[in-house]
Structures are given as structure tokens and as C-alpha cells.
Amino acid sequence: MKILRCPLNGPRNISEFACFGEVVEMPEPAETGDDAWADHVWNDNNTAGVVREWWCHLPSSTWFIAERDTVTDKILRSYPASEVYGERRDFKAGTPPT
Amino acid sequence: MAWGLLKYGFSRRYPARRDIPPTPDLKPSYDVVIIGGGGHGLATAYYLARDHGIRRVCVLEKGYLAGGNTARNTAVIRSNYITPESVRFYKESVELYDGLSAELGFNLLYSQRGQLTLAHSDATLRTFRQRAEVGRFCGTRIEMVDRKQIRELVPGLNLEMKRYPIQGGLWHPDGGTGRHDAVAWGYAARAAELGVEIHQRTEVIGLSVDNGRVTAVHTDRGMTQGGQVVQAVAGMSSQVAALARIRLPIRSFPLQAMVTQPLKPFLDPLVSSAGLHAYVSQTARGELVIGGGSDPYPLYATRSTLDLKESLIGHTLELFPFLAEVRLLRQWAGITDMTPDYSPILGASPLKNYWLDAGWGTWGFKATPVAGKRLAEAVATGKLPAILEPFRLERFRSFDLVNEMGATAASH
Numbered sequence: 001m002k003i004l005r006c007p008l009n010g011p012r013n014i015s016e017f018a019c020f021g022e023v024v025e026m027p028e029p030a031e032t033g034d035d036a037w038a039d040h041v042w043n044d045n046n047t048a049g050v051v052r053e054w055w056c057h058l059p060s061s062t063w064f065i066a067e068r069d070t071v072t073d074k075i076l077r078s079y080p081a082s083e084v085y086g087e088r089r090d091f092k093a094g095t096p097p098t
Numbered sequence: 099m100a101w102g103l104l105k106y107g108f109s110r111r112y113p114a115r116r117d118i119p120p121t122p123d124l125k126p127s128y129d130v131v132i133i134g135g136g137g138h139g140l141a142t143a144y145y146l147a148r149d150h151g152i153r154r155v156c157v158l159e160k161g162y163l164a165g166g167n168t169a170r171n172t173a174v175i176r177s178n179y180i181t182p183e184s185v186r187f188y189k190e191s192v193e194l195y196d197g198l199s200a201e202l203g204f205n206l207l208y209s210q211r212g213q214l215t216l217a218h219s220d221a222t223l224r225t226f227r228q229r230a231e232v233g234r235f236c237g238t239r240i241e242m243v244d245r246k247q248i249r250e251l252v253p254g255l256n257l258e259m260k261r262y263p264i265q266g267g268l269w270h271p272d273g274g275t276g277r278h279d280a281v282a283w284g285y286a287a288r289a290a291e292l293g294v295e296i297h298q299r300t301e302v303i304g305l306s307v308d309n310g311r312v313t314a315v316h317t318d319r320g321m322t323q324g325g326q327v328v329q330a331v332a333g334m335s336s337q338v339a340a341l342a343r344i345r346l347p348i349r350s351f352p353l354q355a356m357v358t359q360p361l362k363p364f365l366d367p368l369v370s371s372a373g374l375h376a377y378v379s380q381t382a383r384g385e386l387v388i389g390g391g392s393d394p395y396p397l398y399a400t401r402s403t404l405d406l407k408e409s410l411i412g413h414t415l416e417l418f419p420f421l422a423e424v425r426l427l428r429q430w431a432g433i434t435d436m437t438p439d440y441s442p443i444l445g446a447s448p449l450k451n452y453w454l455d456a457g458w459g460t461w462g463f464k465a466t467p468v469a470g471k472r473l474a475e476a477v478a479t480g481k482l483p484a485i486l487e488p489f490r491l492e493r494f495r496s497f498d499l500v501n502e503m504g505a506t507a508a509s510h
């Protein structure tokens with residue numbers, strides 16, 4: 001059994017969590033071309049090494065960030081998202097496609 | 099006895115036979131450099147040499163031949179997918195497997211005993227109906243079967259499991275298995291005879307890119323150049339593509355499988371349940387091969403986990419409760435290159451002389467012959483064969499995906 005520490009609920013079996021991929025900056029939709037948008041939607045760094053990822057503790061729906069090594073399968077650190085995202089980010093309203 | 103054996107062993111009339119020559123020195127250049135010595139890389143090399151007369155080819159493999167997913171898979175070969183694009187593609191592979199042992203002079207233990215996929219819900223039955231219609235339309239053998247027919251096909255199967263009894267099935271007589279390492283060794287042996295160089299223990303560590311072309315391939319045994327360069331490295335697809343500064347829609351997940359002690363033959367077809375995330379087949383040796391869903395998060399470690407084994411064994415026992423006392427013999431994992439639509443990425447890359455054979459995830463063994471044959475055609479002629487069109491990397495730019503998630507997850 002592998003243990004992941006949820007910032008709200010403490011150490012829990014990793015089967016209670018879901019991984020939602022690397023923490024990446026979402027480009028501003030209204031100002032992003034088709035190629036860059038497709039790159040953001042589909043492509044992935046798929047890092048072999050230390051990654052910073054979104055995780056969710058499913059029973060309590062707690063979202064947070066964890067750092068782990070994808071080669072050694074070691075979890076290094078987990079913390080609330082507020083450590084990275086201090087303030088709310090609003091995206092501009094895009095023009096709907098014609 | 100011992101004397102006779104020695105006489106035979108040293109006789110010149112019975113020379114020791116090597117399947118492939120020892121690794122030679124790297125030449126300064128080749129017509130085609132293939133990165134990755136799994137089934138896909140080796141098949142591509144074989145068809146380049148056999149069908150297109152391109153023999154100045156080298157295959158660079160960082161470990162030993164076919165030590166990657168080629169020798170880790172559960173050997174399921176089938177063509178019962180859901181989109182016509184996929185059915186046509188995998189059907190060609192099944193047909194190639196049919197004559198392959200004879201063609202390669204290598205026993206692949208190809209055994210077409212049919213695959214039965216089980217539905218535990220109305221929703222699954224509906225997708226089975228669609229797969230049966232699409233499959234028949236494309237000329238594969240496939241049909242819906244009811245509980246009575248299932249009982250006849252697999253007498254020991256427990257249809258009455260609590261909460262999710264089996265409601266029907268999808269029967270695919272074209273489905274089967276083959277000996278996976280023999281596929282790689284068969285291709286390697288015949289490719290080597292045609293002049294292809296196979297370099298084991300040769301890791302590609304860098305690619306020089308200039309003016310939209312790969313101009314040099316750097317390995318831990320020195321540098322070489324290829325007129326065309328192909329990557330076929332499965333779980334390491336993102337890392338090798340990154341050497342050419344190409345980004346891919348791939349995430350690498352471990353996939354685990356296991357084998358039990360040998361039992362008397364009782365199971366002829368392959369049995370698979372998408373709902374239970376488990377599939378079982380019995381090998382010629384009598385061992386049961388058990389596989390299921392992927393690990394829950396991306397990883398490059400081929401460790402096995404108790405969590406996955408527990409769920410896989412639990413579900414297998416729902417299908418065959420009488421296996422409860424049977425022991426496990428082996429367990430292992432491979433790193434699979436998963437795409438968002440569960441279809442491969444085959445064909446050109448953003449670079450002019452660089453080709454991709456990637457995104458094979460949990461389902462690429464069955465495609466080894468067709469991928470090798472058709473990619474060789476693309477590399478040799480510079481034109482993508484129509485059958486590969488749907489699997490271009492560009493489909494992710496135009497949002498034109500080939501969704502096979504439902505027909506792939508846990509049925510391989």
C-alpha cells in the first residue's frame with residue numbers, strides 16, 4: 001500500500017486519490033492560436049523525474065498539489081494549492097468561433 | 099550417451115546456429131536508423147529490407163532484443179475494435195500473423211482460438227452490438243452471443259456473479275495469441291540475414307536537428323547518421339521525441355500482468371471482461387495469463403503492486419471461482435505509452451526525415467506486423483499509406499481522434 005498525505009485529511013492510501021496531471025499554466029484562451037491551444041489540450045511533458053501535479057482526495061473532494069519522482073515512485077511533498085496559486089486568476093471572455 | 103552428444107556437438111555437419119550476429123561496430127551512416135529494438139522496430143527493419151530493398155539499416159536497442167513491452171505483453175491478437183479505421187488496420191495485422199511463422203521460418207505459436215468479451219450491463223451490450231456490426235461490415239468474424247452460447251464456449255465460467263451477472267458477450271473467432279518474444283526474434287533473424295545490423299546495448303542519448311532534419315544520432319557507443327530516422331521506443335516515446343524537440347500527446351503508465359502455475363487445459367478461448375477489468379487466457383503450457391487495467395498514475399518504474407494484484411485476482415475469481423487455490427508463478431510490469439484516444443501515432447513527424455511509431459499503450463503487440471510493414475512503406479516511398487492516415491500525429495491538431503477507449507481498456 002502506498003501512502004499519500006492529503007493536506008486536509010492526513011496520510012491515506014493512494015487508492016483514495018486521483019492524479020490530474022502536471023501543474024501547467026493555462027494559456028489565455030482568447031489570445032491563443034489553434035496550434036498552441038491544441039498543444040495545451042493534448043501534449044504532455046510526460047516527465048521522467050520529479051513532477052509537480054494536481055491530485056484530488058476523492059472521498060473529500062480535496063484538490064492539492066504533490067511532488068513526486070516518476071522514476072523512483074517516491075512522493076516528495078504535498079501541499080495546498082494556495083502555496084502556488086496565491087490569488088484568483090480570471091480569463092478574458094473569448095469571442096465565440098464564427 | 100555423453101560421448102554421442104559430444105560427437106554431435108563438435109561435428110562440423112551440425113554447426114551451432116546463431117539467430118542474429120553479434121553486435122558490430124557502428125558505421126558512420128545508414129539509409130535508415132531505427133531507434134528501439136522491440137517488435138515494432140525489428141518488423142520495420144525487416145519489411146524495409148524485404149519489400150523495399152533498403153538494407154543499409156541499423157536497429158539501436160539500449161538493452162537486449164525485445165526486452166521491453168514486446169516480451170512483457172499478454173500476447174492477445176484481435177481486431178474487434180469499434181471504429182472502421184481501427185478494425186481495418188488491426189484486421190490486416192491479424193491476417194499477416196496468419197502466415198508469419200512460415201514466412202519467418204520461426205515458430206510463433208500463433209493460435210487463433212477466439213476471444214470472448216463479457217458484458218455485465220445493457221450499456222456494454224449496446225457497444226458490443228455496434229462493434230459486431232462494424233466488424234462484420236469490415237469483414238472480420240464477430241458476433242453477439244447469449245448466455246447459453248457463452249456456457250457452451252466456456253463451460254467453467256461463472257455467469258451468476260452477484261450484483262453484475264453476465265448478460266451477453268461478443269464472440270470474435272479471429273482472436274488469438276502468439277509467442278511474443280518469438281515475433282521479435284523471428285523478425286530480427288530474417289532482417290539480419292538481409293543485411294540489417296542489430297545493435298544491442300546501444301542507447302540513443304541525443305539527436306542533432308538542423309534545418310528541420312535529424313542530422314546525427316548520438317549513442318553511448320558513438321555517433322551515426324541516418325537518411326531517415328524512425329523511433330519505436332514504446333514507454334520512452336516522450337523522452338526520445340524530446341531529443342528531437344518534438345512534443346507528444348503521450349503519458350507513460352505501468353501495466354501489470356501475471357501468470358499462475360500450470361493447470362490441466364480447461365480454457366480454450368481468451369476471456370475478457372471490460373466491466374471487471376480482467377482478462378484471462380491459458381497458454382500451451384497450461385499456465386493462466388491474467389491481465390487487467392493500467393496503474394492509476396503515470397510512472398516509469400516497472401515494479402508490481404499488491405493493490406493491483408488483489409483487485410485483479412478478486413475479479414478473476416468472480417469469473418472462475420474454482421481457481422482460488424491456484425498459485426501465482428510470475429508477475430511483472432511494462433511501461434506503456436498511452437494516448438488520449440487509445441490509438442497509436444504512426445507516420446511523419448514535424449521533422450522531414452523523422453518518423454514516429456509510438457502511442458501503442460496496452461494494445462500494440464497485435465499491431466507489430468502491420469505497423470512494421472506499413473511504416474516501412476511510408477519511410478521507403480515518402481508517402482503515407484491510406485491505412486495509416488487516421489493515425490497521424492496531426493489528428494490532435496485538428497481534433498480528429500480515433501476513439502478506441504471502450505474497445506481497448508482491459509481487453510488488450
Ligand SMILES: Cc1cc2nc3c(=O)[nH]c(=O)nc-3n(C[C@H](O)[C@H](O)[C@H](O)COP(=O)(O)OP(=O)(O)OC[C@H]3O[C@@H](n4cnc5c(N)ncnc54)[C@H](O)[C@@H]3O)c2cc1C
Pocket residue numbers: 133134135136137138139158159160161162163164165166167168169170171172173174175300301302303330331332333334338353354355389430431432433434458459460461462463464465510
Ligand atoms: C503487461 C502488458 C500486457 C500487454 N498486453 C498486450 C496484449 O495482450 N496485446 C497487445 O496487442 N498488446 C499488449 N501490450 C502492449 C504491447 O506490449 C506493446 O504495445 C508493444 O509490445 C510495443 O512494441 P514496441 O516494439 O513498440 O515496444 P518495446 O518492445 O517496448 O520496444 C521498445 C524498445 O526501445 C528501447 N529503447 C527505449 N529507449 C531507447 C533509447 N533511448 N535508445 C535505444 N533504445 C531504446 C527499449 O529498451 C525497448 O526494447 C501489453 C503491454 C504490457 C506491458
